[in-house]
Amino acid sequence: MRNLVLLYILTLSFTLFAKVNPHEVEAFITKTAEQHQLDADEIRRILNHAEHQQSIIDAMNKPAEKVLEWYQYRPIFITDKRIQEGVEFWQNNADVLHKVSNQSQVPVPIIVAIIGVETFYGRIKGNHKVLDALYTLAFDYPKRSVFFSKELGHFFKLAADGHVDALTAKGSYAGAMGYGQFMPSSYRSYAVDYESDGVIDLLDNPHDAIASVANYLARHGWQKDQPVVAKASKPKSKTKLNQLKPHLKDKKGREYTLIGLKTDEDNMAYWQGFHNFYVISRYNHSHMYVMAVYQLAERIQSEYNAANASTQNEAQQ
Structure with a gap:
């Protein structure tokens, strides 16, 4: 019995090692x-x-973007804590963020949100x-x-x-x-x-x-002062959803892709994703990732503006 156990251990060790071919x-x-x-x-x-x-x-075989629906994925990233720490990251690095944004034409909230989604601002x-x-x-x-x-x-x-x-x-x-x-x-x-x-x-x-x-x-082609997404109605035809690259045109002649995400088990919400949507997707090839970055950026911008307004009011009193 002891010899069989030893043989099993040796076989297992060889199998694990053999997963990598030395040649x-x-x-x-x-x-x-x-x-x-x-x-x-x-x-x-x-x-x-x-x-x-x-x-x-x-x-690698179970990434969140492939096993979660939007209503499960979104709460991971759009939280009060991540929003507040995004505001603090912006405040702590304001000079660098604004200088970089002016040079690159990429909005500060988008830069902050990507770092927030990726690593919780480096944590x-x-x-x-x-x-x-x-x-x-x-x-x-x-x-x-x-x-x-x-x-x-x-x-x-x-x-x-x-x-x-x-x-x-x-x-x-x-x-x-x-x-x-x-x-x-x-x-x-x-x-x-x-x-x-x-x-x-x-x-x-x-x-x-x-x-x-x-x-x-x-x-990757960020376009200054151009939208990322806009709310859309449910498509009347069987339009293919969630392609990353814009391939449709709206009434203004802007190219977009149609995004459809489940907001709960029974309901869907739709957005038009424009060129800048596609640019963000070059960072992570997931439509849900792009939406998380965009919505986090929107919330951080709103809270940052509110914090600044509060500070200015206090200074004037």
Whole structure:
């Protein structure tokens, strides 16, 4: 019996280890070293610290956007606490937010709301080691292994350039990092060194994060003073709902997509999503995510204005 138990343990250990093919890892090392001009031995040394995490695979298979309806999803993000802390984040970083907004043309409330939805203004950035997350998904998540292999390569380049610590950086189960939850490729493409100190720190520097979120949206085509959504009536025909890219036209000639979301088990509400709706969706390809960002931004704007008006009234008394 003891021998059978030992055999079972050994078999289980081998099965867990075998989830990552060492030949694929070695091929990745060679390719990444050549592509990003990195030291292959250094990549290998760091990868020796990576651990496969089954919980990451499980999380990837059950994202909230795919298992929740809008009336279940919305209360996660549109809360009094998240609104109030959004106002406080705005107040604490007002100079940077307004300067960045003026340069990028992206409204302050949208920048704040994205950071609020992503990480509760930097409080919840993720507890997974980014190295473990990307290693697991690159070598044990076949349907997106190509994507995550590339992200792992970008992560090594970020580390080599001194922007992150490959062994200690933490983020989401998908490998997104910092206040705005940037994937490594987005980090390298859109992140901004606000202080011009030579290091782009999205994990601990809110100013770099603010500038980077705004730059991401600006580079994806944000249109100044244009709407994100507008309320709509129930469609008379069988219009396909919740496509992200605008493909219909309203009476003003504006392109939009029709969004339909369940407000409870029996009822639906509808919105027109315009070009800026699509721009926000480039950050997260979910119509519910965009609506959460938009509605949180609206509430933060309202509360921020009220707080400012109250302060001005007190000063005049």
